[in-house]
Amino acid sequence: MRAVRAGGRDAFRILVEKYEKKVFSVACRTLGCGREEAADHAQEIFLKAYRGLGSFREESLFSTYLHRVAANHCVSEIRRRGAAKRGEALSLDGPLGAGEGAAPLEVPDGGPDPARRAAGREAGEAVRAAVASLEDDLRLLVVLFEQQGLSYPEIAAAVGVPVGTVRSRLHRAREILRERLRSHLG
Amino acid sequence: MNCDRLREEIQARLDERGAAPPLPAEAQAHLGACEPCAAYAREIEAVSALLRGAPEEEPPAGFAQGVMARVRAEAPAAPAPVRRFRPLPLRVAASLAALGIGGFVAWRTFLSEDSFERTVARAPEGAAHARPLDSQEEAAPGAAKPLGGLGYLEAQRRKAGAEKAPQRSDDLDEAKGDRMAPPAAAAGPPLVAEKEKRETPAPAPTPESIAAGARLGGQEAPATDEAVVRKQAEVDRLRKVGLVKDQVAPQEETAGGGGAPVACLSYSIQLDDPEGALTFGQFAARYDVSALDVASLRHRLENEVSARDFFVSPPPADSQGSKASGAQPRILSCAIPSGQVARFDEVLQGLAGVTISRGPVFERIDPAPGAAPRSNAEEAEREASVIEGVARSLADARSARALGVDRPGMTRGGEVPVVLDGGELARSKLAPRESRTAPSAPAPSAPGPATPGPASGPATMPAGILVPVRLYLFPAPASQPAAGPKR
DSSP, X not given: OHHHXXXXXXXXXXXXXXXXXXHHHHHHHHHTOOHHHHHHHHHHHHHHHHHXXXXXXXXXXXXXXXXXXXXXXXXXXXXXXXXXXTTOSOOSSOOTTOOTTSOOOOOOOOOOOHHHHHSSHHHHHHHHHHHHTSOHHHHHHHIIIIITOOOHHHHHHHHTSOHHHHHHHHHHHHHHHHHHTGGGOO | OOHHHHHHHHHHHHHTTTOSOXXXXXXXXXXXXXXXXXXXXXXXXXXXXXXXXOOOOOOOTTHHHHHHHHHHHHOXXXXXXXXXXXXXXXXXXXXXXXXXXXXXXXXXXXXXXXXXXXXXXXXXXXXXXXXXXXXXXXXXXXXXXXXXXXXXHHHHHHHHHTTSOOOOHHHHHHHTTOTTOOSXXXXXXXXGGGXXXXXXOOOOOOHHHHHTTOEETTEEOOOOHHHHHXXXXXXXXXXXXXXXXXXXXXXXXXXXXXXXXXXXXXXXXEOOOTTOOXXXXXXXXXXXXXXXXXXXXXXXXXXXXXXXXXXXXXXXXXXXXXXXXXXXXXXXXXXXXXXXXXXXXXXXXXXXXXXXXXXXXXXXXXXXXXXXXXXHHHHHHHHHHHHHHHHHHTTSHHHHHHHXXXXXXXXXXXXXXXXXXXXXXXXXXXXXXXXXXXXXXXXXXXXXXOOOOOOOOOSEEOSSOEEEEEEEEOOOXXXXXXXXXXX
């Protein structure tokens, strides 16, 4: 970090390589988009993180900082999409209005992953499909909390809702996922 | 312990990510006796485990190289360091300024065409070039695009940011996880002291002045090409949803002089409106929420657009008989972060049963026929009670947190120094029917209440007036005792 802040742009590459999977996963899962688009968003997230490095305090973890940047970016993107696609009952970007009985929408292609194919591929794909079928706001919380490990206050700050709302939405999301994943929970 | 309570307990344990204490004996006993709950516990824990165990996605090959290529292309040097420890008041001021400026941005950008025309008509000759963005683009082909209705926001941010390390504020805001914090605004004297100055609208920024970084609001506003392009993109986006109408610089742009308030909350006070002919609300728009469950709407707005500081006019009193005097609309106003303006509008417009009326600002409403006018003293008392209620709302813990006034060094709640403006301004424009003179501004083209003329010592205030009020908040000086709302 000191090398990056001291002007070593290439030192930033170490951080990119270390966290690229995490950031790409956040973009892919929260935005429910394809790999190409997710990669674009992940690039944007890293760029924003780089620009904001001057404000990064080393007493906090870089991963936490990066997660915040990623979360904020995804929240902005989801809202932008919501504004653009308002009025559509369903969309690939955000299955707004999809109830518990709604069929999962198209799931982004995660690409070849031998490890996943070898073990638990079916369950893994089911989880991805179920998460992708959640409403935008619920999907975002599930990814940030369950898969990226952000705390409630961090999510609340990023999403702009009270902590209590984060909690209640996450509980609702788990209930929905429990229904949709029931066949894989045995 | 019933099933619902137990399931809530199980979910709460998952929230602790394994750090929760064992279930209490009562819950364990329930689990042993209730098979559906036991199944629920197994399944919901399995869901959580599946989610947490999902492998990370592999980015495309060459992803890191792509990022670094963009880093090199974009940044000629290392990211600029900023001061690591900013004084707390500045951070507090940043949040407050964002809220206030955002509210004012919304207020201005929601202006109707009628109001816009009247504003232009009132402006001095130097501001005669102010016009909607569309016409401006036609008039100045090839010129740098103006900042439009958001230009003063950018100028305000630059002005405030002059005291801080130069940094791309948009990106920094997001990077810091603070979505609504522009550079801090310095605290300054109450705007009441600047009232005369403010009553003459400032000349609007020209495309040339903006592009050249000319003075905006009395301050140097160094504009970069990048900033102009970025802000123009934002303006273009807002234009698509009809939120940017003009580029008239707000009066507040120059009002601060050497300093600016840290927050500006706009409220409308419905003194009396038996006819329901309201024309002013927060953001110069009227949201009639009569047909809605206000509590639900409020809940939704709180969750979806982080709305705060609600003001909802009370429902009609039974004793007055709404049928006899006409339906009395309930008016919603609230403060929202600057980034939520478009979403706020969308939510309200997307609701069945909501009537939105964008009317001119500072317009009076004709009283109902036969309605007894109130005396000035009565109106003042009524208005003061509403204002006091607004100020009290700031004492709400959530509002205080949203405004950052529960931090050390800041006053909070009813102790927030409040300077009321707008009430007096409205009074100067609102006069009893018999003392009104011909309006000097163009009459509104849309059907609606008459434009008021200047006041000349009104003895009474007519019924049916909606008074726009803005509360300006300032950090409390350490030596100054807390002050309540004043007028």
